[in-house]
Amino acid sequence: MHPPMSLIFFFLTAGTSIGLFIFMYAIEFLKLFGKGQGLPQEVILKLGVLELILIGLGAFGASFHLGHKLRAWKAIKRFRTSWLSREAVFSGAYGFTLLVYLVLNQVGANPFFEHLFGILTFVLGILSGFSTAMIYASNKFVLEWNSSITVIYYLLMYLMLGSTLMAYFSYLYNLPYLGVFIFLSFLFxxxxxxxxxxxxxxxxxxxxxxxxxxxxxxxxxxxxxxxxxxxxxxxxxxxxxxxxxxxxxxxxxxxxxxxxxxxxxxxxxxxxxxxxxxxxxxxxxxxxxxxxxxxxxxxxxxxxxxxxxxxxxxxxxxxxxxxxxxxxxxxxxxxxxx
Known part of the structure; x- marks a missing residue:
């Protein structure tokens, strides 16, 4: 198959955004149970803005793969039967809930609503990556892709991108999680x-x-x-x-x-x-x-x-x-x- 550069770009940007958010929010979520110190608001803002920019760039780049870009909105109409449609819906919803989560976090809103949108963003990010992987894994006409292995290692690469970048930011902002993310980077x-x-x-x-x-x-x-x-x-x-x-x-x-x-x-x-x-x-x-x-x-x-x-x-x-x-x-x- 001919490799579409726009979809490769989407994988790198969306994968980094979703992978980074998974680990960023995991730290905040574990804080609810007294595990760890959480992240400073300034760090959450900087990482969150980076994640928003990356998912936005990914969506923009992926649009170049479409024959009629002005009809991209029609992708949501096939949600029940198309993994491509699900990818578009979940990716867009991920970006929206991420923005709401960041606003609630920065204004000091009720923790219930903050973590509600944090969990929603976490789940939508995983569903977005899963849907993207299933576009290829469900294709019975390309036997090399038609396997559950495609989905598993696709999601693992999201986690690999996120954990290695989180290790860098842990060192950059002197966070107490460097050792954890060195181990997670190795693992993924x-x-x-x-x-x-x-x-x-x-x-x-x-x-x-x-x-x-x-x-x-x-x-x-x-x-x-x-x-x-x-x-x-x-x-x-x-x-x-x-x-x-x-x-x-x-x-x-x-x-x-x-x-x-x-x-x-x-x-x-x-x-x-x-x-x-x-x-x-x-x-x-x-x-x-x-x-x-x-x-x-x-x-x-x-x-x-x-x-x-x-x-x-x-x-x-x-x-x-x-x-x-x-x-x-x-x-x-x-x-x-x-």
Missing amino acids: IALAFGFRLAFNIRQFYLKRPTLNEALNLPHNRPMRVIDTGSTTDNYCTEEFFYRRGKEMLSTVIPLAYLITFLVPLFLVLYAWITGTANHWIFGLTYLFVLFGSALERWSFFVEGNHVQNLFYGLYPEQGYTLRKGFMERKETKISLYG
Whole structure:
């Protein structure tokens, strides 16, 4: 699949915003039970404004992926059936409740209403990330994405972005939570690394469809592409297949693993074991995670192979290997009435 830069930008900005808020509000929520000191109002304001800016930039950037931007509001009409619609609704609601929470926090409003909107924002942020992940995981036409692994490591990367940035701010504002966020950064980077690895390993065991299956024909007469029906590139061959990207994957995927997971893990472990704490080590950890996540998202899109590519001779070679006994007994029925 062709990687849309606007959606990669949305992932980075929305992921950082939601991940950062999850940890920021978790500190405030635990304070209700006498666990920890909470955060100074000034810090909450600064982090909250940053989160609002990031989710706003993400929504603006994602709009460039739309063919008719003025019709974006129609996305909410399909809430019951579309994960894309749910993403739009939950992301917009997250931004609104975040703004209300910040106002209530700064004016010293009734704690009940402040935490009511804090919990709502927390839940809406998770639902927004889950909905975004499900857009890909529920797509049965791209087998590489169609897995619960996609959802789990997608959400883990949100937490990875949030925890590494929160570690930086803990040092910057001299908060008593630096050790906690060093540990959480290590935990979520390691978990995201493990699930991303599982995502790639799973691709070796995918049972890819054949042309016979796509055409609903038995396998006793194997079909093959002789003429793709198009002598020039078109929307299907450009948006559903990225030839140059496929050629670069063998280089970009190892680089993404190195920058997104391995280098940040080394930096966090170094800070943890040696007790070293400074702007550079925590700032670089987040920047490596951020830049590496961009490469990871790029790879994720390029790794996707839409089954329509079978008809253009662009599907992975495994797709033409007939699986013995899969459809030999299937009856082929041709009818004008379905």
